[in-house]
Amino acid sequence: MNWLLAALQTALFVALAPLLAGWIKWCKCRLQNRKAPSLFQPYRDLLKLTRKQPVVSHQASWIFTTSPYIIFSAMVLAASIVPLIAVDLPTSANADVIVLIGFFSFARFFLALAGLDIGTAFGGMGSSREMTISSLAEPAMLMSVFALTMSASTTNLSFAIGHVLHEGLVLRPSFIFALFSLMLVAIAETGRIPVDNPATHLELTMIHEAMILEYSGRHLALIEWASQLKLLLYGVLIANIFFPWGIAETLAFESLSYGLLAVIGKLALLALLLALSETLFAKMRLFRVQEFLSFAYLLGLLGMLSHIILEGAR
C-alpha cells in the first residue's frame, strides 16, 4: 500500500511538472502585460514533440540517443525521494538528500556528454558552461542542506521534514540563511533568469539551450520534461523543507488531499515569486555568475556557522 502510494506520488510529480512551467510562464506573461498562453500549453508542446520524428545527426553515438532516457529516469528517481504530499513514504525513507544531489549530477553528467557528443561548437560551449556553473552551485547546495540537516541531525529528507514539523514554529537564523542560499542555487541550477534565460536561443548567453540544441522530437520532449521536473523538484524542496506545514503525516485520504492542496498553494506562491524576480532582474554576464554562486555559498556557510554559534548547539 505504501509503495503504491509512493509510486503514485512520483507519478503526480511527473504529471505536475509541466503545469508548474505553464503557471510560471502565465505569471510572467501577465507581469509583462502580454497575453498568456493556456496553463496547459507545456503539455501540448510535449505531446507535439513526441509525435514528431526525431532527427539525429550521422555523427551521433549511442550516448546521444540514450541520454534523454537516462536523464529523464534519473529525474524521476530523484522525484521519488522528495516528499511531495506525504512524509512517511518508503521511497523517501530509503534515500537521503545526498542521493538526491547525486541523481542531479548524474543527469547533468549525461546531459553534458550529449552536448559534447555531436561535436558542434554550441554543444561543447554549453556543456562547459553548465559544468562550470554546477561545480560552483553544488557545494553551495550541499552547504545549505547541511545547515538544515545539522539541526534535524539526519540527512534523510522525510525525517528532517518531520523534525521541522514537530518542532513547531522556531525561528532559526540558520534556516533563514539556508533558505536564501537554496533559492539562489535553485535559480542557478534550473537555469532561470539571472543565470540563464530559458526563453531565448541567443547564442552568446545560452547555457542549457546550447546543450540540447541538436535534440528534436521525443528526445527533446523528454529533456524538456526532465528540466521542468527539476524545477518542480527544487520548488518542492524549498516549499516542503522550510514551510512543511500542511504536508500529510498520515496516509488517510483527507490528509493526503489536504497535503496536495497545501503543496500546490505553496508552489504557486513560490512560482509567482520566481516570475516576479525574473521580471525585475536582468540576466547577468556569465563571468558574474561566479559571484552570485559564491554569495550563495557564503550564505550556506553562514547558515552552518550560525547553527553552531548562534543557536548554541554545543
Add this chain to the structure above:
Amino acid sequence: MNIGQLDFYTQAILSLAALVGLTSFLMLGQGRLLRLVFVFAVQGLLLALTTAVAAYSLNIPHLYISAALTLILKVIVIPWMLRRLALQMNIHRDVEALKNNTAVMLGGASLMLFSYYILHPIVQTSSIVMLNALAVSLSVMLLGMLLMISHRQAVAHVVGFMSIENGLFFAAVVATHGMPMVVELGVAFDVLIAAVLFGIFFFHIRTSIDSLDVDLLNRLSEVDK
C-alpha cells in the same frame, strides 16, 4: 541550551542579530556606493525591527520611540542624504575596485570569530542570547572599522562610521534594554548632525583634491606634482 527551548521573541532577536551581521558583511564586500547605502538602510531597518521586538517582548514602551527614531533617521533620512550627495557629486557610477577583496572578507570573518572569543569569558555566566547579541554587535563595530580602512571613498567611510554606531545601538538595545531616553535622543541627533557635517566635508574634500578618494590625501601635492 537549544534554540527550540527559547521563547519566540528571543529567537526573533537572534535571527535579526544574524541578519544584522550579514548586512555588515555585505557592506564590506560592496564596491558600488548606492548599493552600499541601500544595504546600510537595510541594516537600519533590521535594527528598528530588533528594537521594536525588544520593546514588545520586554514590555518597555520607551523602546518604541527609539525604534521609530531609528526608522526615521537610519532608514530614511541618512540614506536619503547620502544617496543625494552621491548623485550630486556624480560619483554613484564609480565602481570602487576593492583592493584585495578576499583578504578583507577573510579579515572580516576572523574579526567575527575574534569578537566571539573575546566575549566568551565575559558572558559565561549570563544567557546565551547575551553572548550572541554582544558578539554580533562587537563584530558589527569591528566590521565597520574594517569597512573604513578598506574602502577609499569618503562616502563609504561615513557608512562605516554609521555602522559602528549601529553596532553600539544594537548592543545597547539587546543587553541593557536601551539607553536612557536622554542619551538616546542625544546620540540620534549627533548622528544626524554628523551626517550633515560629513556632507559639507565632502564638498570641501572635493574642492581641495578634486576627488573623494581619500587615498589621494596621503600624497603631498607639491612633491608629487
